[in-house]
Amino acid sequence: MxxxxxxxxxxxxxxxxxxxxxxxxxxxxxxxxxxxxxxxxxxxxxxxxxxxxxxxxxxxxxxxxxxxxxxxxxxxxxxxxxxxxxxxxxxxxxxxxxxxxxxxxxxxxxxxxxxxxxxxxxxxxxxxxxxxxxxxxxxxRDQYLKNVDFIQRFKHSSFCDEEAARLITLLRKLGHCPINLLPAHIYKSDTNILMAISLSWHLVAKKIFICDMSQPLNQATVVWVSENYRNLINRSE
CATH class of the missing domain: 3.40.1350.10 (Trna Endonuclease; Chain: A, domain 1)
Incomplete structure (x- = not known):
């Protein structure tokens, strides 16, 4: 209750x-x-x-x-x-x-x-x-709040579901990866890599990607996939 x-x-x-x-x-x-x-x-x-x-x-x-x-x-x-x-x-x-x-x-x-x-x-x-x-x-007003404020700007961004699925599948295979290196496993062009980095922060905001929120967030932040990611995807739709 x-x-x-x-x-x-x-x-x-x-x-x-x-x-x-x-x-x-x-x-x-x-x-x-x-x-x-x-x-x-x-x-x-x-x-x-x-x-x-x-x-x-x-x-x-x-x-x-x-x-x-x-x-x-x-x-x-x-x-x-x-x-x-x-x-x-x-x-x-x-x-x-x-x-x-x-x-x-x-x-x-x-x-x-x-x-x-x-x-x-x-x-x-x-x-x-x-x-x-x-x-x-x-x-x-600590580091955690700064991180929440940072990722909230990505929460309502619009991204292709297929691209999100590709990143999620890749990260599950890798186990964990710095957020700036993850897209390079899939994309070659700088434009697509930047898009995928923004998408990765969007997935952090949606709790599909997990990271250490007690530390400053930056391009070297290590992320991994939530164990409950399928429920989180359904909840966000």
Whole structure:
């Protein structure tokens, strides 16, 4: 069961003055509200991460006492559900994460007023069997996000299915190959080689080709074919 079947946003979506806010089309099926570019970038990473099953924005309202012992409420930014990391559907899943997103300087500047609500959130999350985590730009705007931004420009490009099939078949035979050397096994002209390199990045964006997303992507990036590539092709059609 998806976590969004049980939890929905508890606050009305309101644009925040002085900040970028809006609806993020998550995997083309869900709409998730964000209230800053940092939150939007966080959603980009979650969207590309296949271990992420579901995301709910502003999912719960948590009661807590301020440092002056006044009753108040706190609404974390996101609740993230993960898939099982094992092919066995009964395997233990990663704990959901209740996430708060803020710039680092805000965490530092306002920590005195924030720590009471964060303490309450940790207790609440633990009671639900979740984790509570804080994310600033150092944990969001990393190499992985740069890579996601790079390959997304190729995601909606149009390529011939036959050419894609040729590259996939070749890479399956080779096992793995640097992305700039793969086309040379098939093509001779510079034009076709450049086309095939762009096609290869398109296949990375579609998760049909796999690479190490923690490292900078470039022409020497090594790629291989996803074990689940046939399902991925069907899903992208």
């Amino acid at each position: 998806r976590i969004s079947d049980e939890y929905q946003s508890v606050r009305r979506n309101v644009r925040v003055y002085g900040s970028v806010s809006g609806n993020y089309a998550f995997r083309g099926t869900d709409t998730i509200w964000y209230e800053s570019t940092l939150e939007r970038d966080f959603l980009k990473k979650l969207e590309f991460d296949d271990s992420v099953l579901d995301v709910v924005s502003q999912p719960v309202e948590i009661q807590y006492l301020t440092k002056r012992s006044n009753p108040s409420t706190y609404t974390p930014d996101f609740l993230i559900q993960f898939r099982s990391q094992d092919k066995n559907p009964l395997a233990k899943m990663l704990k959901p994460i209740l996430a708060e997103i803020k710039p680092r300087d805000v965490f530092i500047r306002d920590w005195g007023s924030l720590k009471a609500k964060f303490k309450a959130a940790r207790v609440f999350a633990s009671e639900q069997g979740w984790q509570f985590k804080l994310y600033d730009e150092s944990r969001i």
